[in-house]
Amino acid sequence: MTGPGSTAPRQFAFTTRAHMAVDDATGEPIGLDDVDTRVGWLLDLITAAGAELVSRLWQPATFDVLAAGRDRQDRRLPAQGHVAAARLGWTPIYPDGVYVPSRVTRVVTAQVMATLRTLAYRDTAITALSARFDPDTGVVAPPTEHSDYVPSGFLRGVRRQLAARSRRDGGAPAVPLRITEIQGPPRMAAMARISSADRQLAQITMADRELVLTVKLPTCPAPAGRAQWRSVRLTATIPEHLHGRTITDWHLPTLVLDHRGLLWRCAATELVPAADLESTTMAMGVDWSPTTLGAAAIVAEGSGGLSSDYRGWTYDDRGLGIKLARLQAEGQLLHAKAARLTQLSATAPPEVRAELEAKIAVLDAHREAVGAKRGKVNRELAFHFARQATDYATAAGAQVIAVEDLTTLETRGHGRVNNNRAAQSARRQAVAALAHTAAGVGITVVSVPARGSSAQCPGCDEPLSRPGGYHTAWCSRCRVGGNRDHVAGVNLAKRALLGRNKPTRRRGQTPAIRVAEHAPVRRCRDKNGPTPSRPRHRRVRHSLPDVTQRLGVNPKQHVPAPQASVWDTVKPTPPHGNAGSRDTRLSPTPATQVADSMRCT
Template sequence: MTGTDLTDRRRFGFTTRPYLAVDTTTGDPIGLDDLDIRIRWLLDLITAAETGLLTRLWHPATFDTLAAGHDSQGRALPKHGHVAAARLGWTPTYPDDIYVPSRVTRVVTAHATATLRTLTYRDTAIAALSARFDPVTGHLAPPASGEVYVPSAFARGVRRQLVARASLVDDTASGAKISGPATTGAATTDDGTSGAATSDGAQPTRLRITDIQTPPQVSAMARLAATDKQLAELTVTGDTLTLTVKLPTAAAPTGRAQWRAVRLTATLPPHLHGRAITAWHLPTLILDGRGLLLQCAATEAVPTSELSTATVAVGVDWSPSTLGAAAIASESPDGLISDFQGYTYDDRGLGIKLARLQQEGQQLHRKSARLRRLAENAPPKLRTELDAKIAVLDANRTAVGAKRGKINRELAFHFARQVTDYATAADATVIAVEDLSTLEPRGHGRVNNNRAAQSARRKAADALAHTAARAGVAVVAVPARGSSALCPGCDAPLSRPGGYHHAWCESCRLGGNRDHVAGVNLAKRALLGRGAAVRTRAGSLEIRSTEHAPVRKCRDKTGPTPARPRHRRVRRSVPRSTSCEGVNKSKSRPALQASVWDTVEPAASRDVSGSREERGSGPPGT
């Protein structure tokens, strides 16, 4: 570690579920089924109000205001979304004869403003890219000097939207009939004008996001972070989390009396016990297949990590064969050195399982799409049967996606724990990972590119930043271009004499595993650019420029030896005595460890009064 004082603060998230709900007015317990119904009423009110607000604000004037950052009187907009919306007069509307507290309106306006602020960057990029788009050839001209940088993947997506819109304009100009509303059509503004092109097919020089996109869909969730104690209050005592929130008692509440406070009790996850938590934040309420889920956040005190004084760095290369590989580079009086002997992560076969599940999900998607095409012109009776089959396929695809999500999370945190232990054993104070915004899978075929694009790299990067922060190790993102193709010693292109996974430099006589060489390059970029690191708005560290310095191969071993399982010696000269019945009852053989999470101790049994085992909403249906 770089220091022992817990001076840095880091926010992280976790999830939990309530096991008890009590009405604070009467003191009566509420069944979790009834609680889910009341939560659904709250989410329906929030979703309908936010959808209407985004639809009314979907015009260029909204994004011009947010891009300028000032209101009509020239004052700077506050950072809090609900305060900025109140200053700009953005107020959601509700149906008549329905009473909604003002704190619920805060939840609606805070999330709507945050969504529009995020889309403001996309609006600016679309305006810049549309000015360089040629509708005849369908290509983008090179950017001018001083233009805002746009990632290449983002530019390709916008170009596809511009091509689709140009073809739509050409069909409209030629008199072709277009059935149904197009998703890329222009949106009409409040003053009655539209961003569509003229009837002669002329392409505007500047398009906006409202011209090629529709308002975003709203997720059914209640973000309580924008409220205060009048709507929600959170307290944590020991390993118990208590949330008091006001919920409606009817689908359409007509007065203040139909909003009553409910006290929810949940258990903190075991991995949070004993940690230096400095603050607990109000959660986000969502409903999934199992009921109410609390997505909570907390601020934790972690050791200080100084990037400017780092002398040993670990480079993590995202590998196509496994999730990642790591290598070490250190700074010495003679320059940068490395032993070029890295560590390759063993995913324990989970990568093959993820590839199989991904292929299964794609097959279900293709079959569902084919049945939808058949159902369009099918008779009513046959269409009903096809719709039932489509519903089954969609449910199976959702289950496959949920299983992939669980495996990805397990894989990400296991990878983060392994790499953090590797860096701690090597006394490294910084971990360099490839910047995912500059890393695009290409050149390996359609199947492999798609498989690499859907891997758990983003989850692994977030898990690595969270796990390394608790150990006092800083995680910094460095550019990925050329890390696997250039020599760490002379910065010349590498050859592949032994195949794709082998790299060799004839001039420097350096070589080894391709992923380990890339890890050395990434660690070198982190050590050379540690003085130019910048912190993004999300709080992560980035190095956006690359420098070169020769890395010398040292004979001494600089990296730690990864732990390997030791096999017990077995005397094979003496045959084993087997039971006559074929079953050895004298020894109990425990089952193999199926997952890294099997070592977690189960939570202590709590009172299940009011849980789903004891329904408060009447007897279950037969």
């Protein structure tokens, strides 16, 4: 139900850490280091059991069952992973003498089923691509049906794998290949998704702005009986940014270990203002820019159709993009050094090989540290962009934010370094952060087709010209233009307004508009978007004359030129000893009179 003042539930994630631990049976305090050790034993059991189950199920018959979605009795497989695994008889095997509760087995099978179900799509795509692969040319024939379409990035990766196998086997395979034939089983992540279990393994409560998690942990690396699994009560503080929010339910977290110890990856359900996509009359389009993370523009719908002032907003990343580029280059350099040392160690003497392996370990540790730092910067960049974009949309009165469909967006044509740098940007993380932040104020984020958004005119849908280079766009027919990212934002917002009645909704994803419709967007002088904020403490050299600023972002509007100086038009012969310096005037006659006399003649 939607309407003014209505709310809707939505889930979000956050992280926290425990600051106190006690034994649930005796109430005695437990050190956090001991808790980290016991959680490590739990993760070791889950990881080993999951790896064993994945390697045992790594065969084509497993993916045939998952693709069909039916069990042996021709019943539909349930969505819960541990229930589907139990119905199929897929259970992990533990070492002899090790006792593991059945609820921990649920956690193992749920994580394995989530991984295999994700790879089932890849198995189907590889089978279709290998049937159309030509080993002589290394080209995959285009699909004949729409269901066989795959993203171009996924296609290139599979094509490289098929080419490598063709070179290794010396020809094309007799039958289409499966995923189990071109790659090995995936590694299991060291984590415990205890949300798939019930109260016998873990439960969570909230009291006085604190979360209390009660979970069973082993007391030794290889527990032999039920008595060696004891409940521990962990207490963590709720982050400050969640105080005052209408949270209706707290879900069991996922437990992981990092360099600081035990980390909770929690989820919660809260009530947010409900958004009505069909009644949207104003939209904001966000274009992913190669120079910054994103730029936006506003489009409104009125009695005269679609209109926009073509004034855009560009996100200022505060130098984080440059920092990310530096960290990426550093990580690539460390990877290249480690790869080169690995090649040298393969043929080196034993004493030299040991020295090289020690250097490789140091390089790998540095590379992991750089990767962790990049992850933190990407998260900070994503949420800072989401807050700035949401504030801009709220000030403009937009009810929907349109972003480019990332599955159809591919960076190309800017060189190997810039293409790789743009591909490594945290766009998907920024979309998730934007959807989360915008939902808190009742704004819906939808994805629209990206093709042609910065190359076509929003008014006449004709190709745009580039009079000022790559970053400018201009339509001589409609007399509109400006920054190409802002023009792309107008196109994206237009597509969201035209397709608001036909969105495709999938669970866990933002609503998607698949078809790009066209309607002319006229340029209006009404101010639809808010005025971008300006720095309050800008340093200005008062000795220099002020430069007249252009209005808006349209570079083609007429700006009167300043009055010409007489020294730019009159060039009399300089006196003896003067080399033509403009500091020496040749006549006491005022410059304005000279200029006027020249205009009259």
